Amino acid sequence: MNPKFSWRTAVNRNPLICLFALAGAALLGGTATAGPTAFKSDYFPMERNLAFELDAPGAVRANVQVFGKDLGDGLKFDLATDEHGLITGGIFAPPGESRQVVVNAFDANGRSIYKGETVVNIDKELTPEFDIPLSGKELEDPLQARFASQLLTAGIVGVSDELTKVQLTLKDPLGKNLPYSPDDIFWELPEGFPEIKYSCFGDAACILEWKPTLEQQAIYICLQTRPRPCVSHIPDLTGPYRYVATGREHTCAITKTDTIFCWGDNFSGQLGAPTTQTCGLSDCSLVPVAIQCPVGEVCKFRALAAGGDHTCAVDTNGKAWCWGEDGTFATGESSNGKLPKFALRQVPAHTPLGAKVDFVAIDTNIGHTCALTAAQDIFCWGDNSLGELGWPNTIIQLTPVATMIMNGNKYTSIATGDMHSCAIQVNGLLDCWGDNRQFQLTGNANSAIFITVNSKIPLLTGKSVRRVAAGQASTCAENSDNNTVCWGKPSLGGSNSLRNPGFVALVGSSSTSLATEVDDCGLGFQNCAQNCLTDSWGDLFCRNWVGAAPPGQLAKVIKPWTDFGVHYTQVDVGPTHACAVTDQHDIWCWGMNDFGQFGTGVMSSTDTSEPKIRTNR
Numbered sequence: 001m002n003p004k005f006s007w008r009t010a011v012n013r014n015p016l017i018c019l020f021a022l023a024g025a026a027l028l029g030g031t032a033t034a035g036p037t038a039f040k041s042d043y044f045p046m047e048r049n050l051a052f053e054l055d056a057p058g059a060v061r062a063n064v065q066v067f068g069k070d071l072g073d074g075l076k077f078d079l080a081t082d083e084h085g086l087i088t089g090g091i092f093a094p095p096g097e098s099r100q101v102v103v104n105a106f107d108a109n110g111r112s113i114y115k116g117e118t119v120v121n122i123d124k125e126l127t128p129e130f131d132i133p134l135s136g137k138e139l140e141d142p143l144q145a146r147f148a149s150q151l152l153t154a155g156i157v158g159v160s161d162e163l164t165k166v167q168l169t170l171k172d173p174l175g176k177n178l179p180y181s182p183d184d185i186f187w188e189l190p191e192g193f194p195e196i197k198y199s200c201f202g203d204a205a206c207i208l209e210w211k212p213t214l215e216q217q218a219i220y221i222c223l224q225t226r227p228r229p230c231v232s233h234i235p236d237l238t239g240p241y242r243y244v245a246t247g248r249e250h251t252c253a254i255t256k257t258d259t260i261f262c263w264g265d266n267f268s269g270q271l272g273a274p275t276t277q278t279c280g281l282s283d284c285s286l287v288p289v290a291i292q293c294p295v296g297e298v299c300k301f302r303a304l305a306a307g308g309d310h311t312c313a314v315d316t317n318g319k320a321w322c323w324g325e326d327g328t329f330a331t332g333e334s335s336n337g338k339l340p341k342f343a344l345r346q347v348p349a350h351t352p353l354g355a356k357v358d359f360v361a362i363d364t365n366i367g368h369t370c371a372l373t374a375a376q377d378i379f380c381w382g383d384n385s386l387g388e389l390g391w392p393n394t395i396i397q398l399t400p401v402a403t404m405i406m407n408g409n410k411y412t413s414i415a416t417g418d419m420h421s422c423a424i425q426v427n428g429l430l431d432c433w434g435d436n437r438q439f440q441l442t443g444n445a446n447s448a449i450f451i452t453v454n455s456k457i458p459l460l461t462g463k464s465v466r467r468v469a470a471g472q473a474s475t476c477a478e479n480s481d482n483n484t485v486c487w488g489k490p491s492l493g494g495s496n497s498l499r500n501p502g503f504v505a506l507v508g509s510s511s512t513s514l515a516t517e518v519d520d521c522g523l524g525f526q527n528c529a530q531n532c533l534t535d536s537w538g539d540l541f542c543r544n545w546v547g548a549a550p551p552g553q554l555a556k557v558i559k560p561w562t563d564f565g566v567h568y569t570q571v572d573v574g575p576t577h578a579c580a581v582t583d584q585h586d587i588w589c590w591g592m593n594d595f596g597q598f599g600t601g602v603m604s605s606t607d608t609s610e611p612k613i614r615t616n617r
Helices: 015-023 214-225
Strands: 050-054 061-067 075-080 087-091 096-106 112-122 130-136 143-148 150-159 164-171 186-188 196-200 241-246 250-255 260-265 277-279 282-290 301-307 310-315 320-323 359-364 368-373 378-383 398-404 411-416 420-425 430-434 450-452 465-470 474-479 484-488 500-506 511-519 528-535 540-545 568-573 577-582 587-593 604-608
Touching (some): 050 061, 050 075, 075 087, 096 143, 112 143, 241 587, 250 301, 310 359, 310 368, 320 359, 368 411, 368 420, 420 465, 430 465, 465 511, 474 511, 474 528, 484 528, 500 528, 528 577, 540 568
Parallel strands (some): 241 301, 359 411, 511 568
Antiparallel strands (some): 050 143, 061 075, 061 096, 112 130, 130 143, 150 164, 150 196, 164 186, 260 282, 277 282, 310 320, 359 368, 368 378, 411 420, 430 450, 465 474, 474 484, 484 500, 511 528, 568 577, 577 587, 587 604
């Protein structure tokens, strides 16, 4: 092991000394970083996510630059030699495909003596180790700059009356544990001390880029003044939500503990629980309420969707459930009034051979619902008057029975619009089926009910699809160039002059979620579509699509004035409102709140264009 850093420490040392061993001088002289993000470099808010090492004769420093379509002039890092003559350090390369990494090495006179570059994909977590061959000064052996992002984590493994133990584990980019010496290294730290990330080579030194949060400084002060930690844990100051789904005038969300809460209009029982408040003539709830599951069911969920005045979800046992609009076949078999309208009703599903299926994802709209299984098959139920349930097209026009699409293809995702559906094959091809009167399948006239659309949309030709969303009359997809493309019409029933065969909604979108749906746009119901996405950098982008001309690029939505530090992780769009989840596990909504669909405890007839108040926790 390279002697630059030593991780050896005695197990029974004083906790204050052990904390110093972990944090070094950062606890004394580092500037605190507010909020829960603890480990930031001088280039705040960038983390050093790649280790760099270069052993180059005559070189005393190196300049590393990272370029990408979304990075403007690029990022630059200057690295110098250490006491062993190696040029080492850490750089930050934002996650994304086709990052250009350029290395320049300089001698003591400032002359560039070695240079090299490569194009590499940077993963969100761990990027596989890669080398960049350098050319320039003649050498007997090839010269290469090394980059790696193995992950060394320190996590709590035991707590006793005497001490709290934290153990190191080294993992490769695939999550496999790697050998590390010494095998077991512990620090004594207060309970609740967070995981600490390092970037390092398996047999070399690690790069420690860490500055304490305010909470960690408090721990340090406690250790100075008391022999035992004066806090037992760091409280979770974040919200409860991890995923949101918007219906016509209601909202539902999955929490971090896999439960579901809903709020807004409850006229049809779409909130999954009885409510006592009223909004006009309708039952409603202005705050989130927990759904009521059938007795004996797991009541934990892995997927959620809201459409019209109903909601559907998949539990952690793989069962599909729907509630609200009892009698609408999009929610499965009707209870014929035997159950309350808010009751959860299971949608049974079996393969053609009679085997039960394990659902992993679901989407629903006004008239039909589709779900994806762990075996990568798709089942649909509801209205099939325009072929929106898929293949074979002999399925009766209305069926509450989950019916498997029998075309032999395997899929990774599903999206349902008003009267059409789209799904991504495992090979990246996009299949769409159902209504094409608004050109929402192919962007142009086509009589086929079920079609692979990549070659029909010019901006998708020759490219694979990574993400898809379907609305009332529009479809959007992100292609393998990281560009988001939309086609169809902005609203149902508009003239054919409004149609578009495909326009780029956002270049270099690198989306983490994508949504499109009809919106009144303040001009009267069903006049346009709203397209939104969240990207891998935590930004939210939206724009309304109105009229025949394609809209401009999606615009970045202003972050809530109460917290400019939020990073969005997922968004969904409904006909009256839209909501997005942040990495703080809060939900922020905008649009109409006349049925309390924001979940803030109040309702309003004002149409807002940006998030103002977060949903109640």
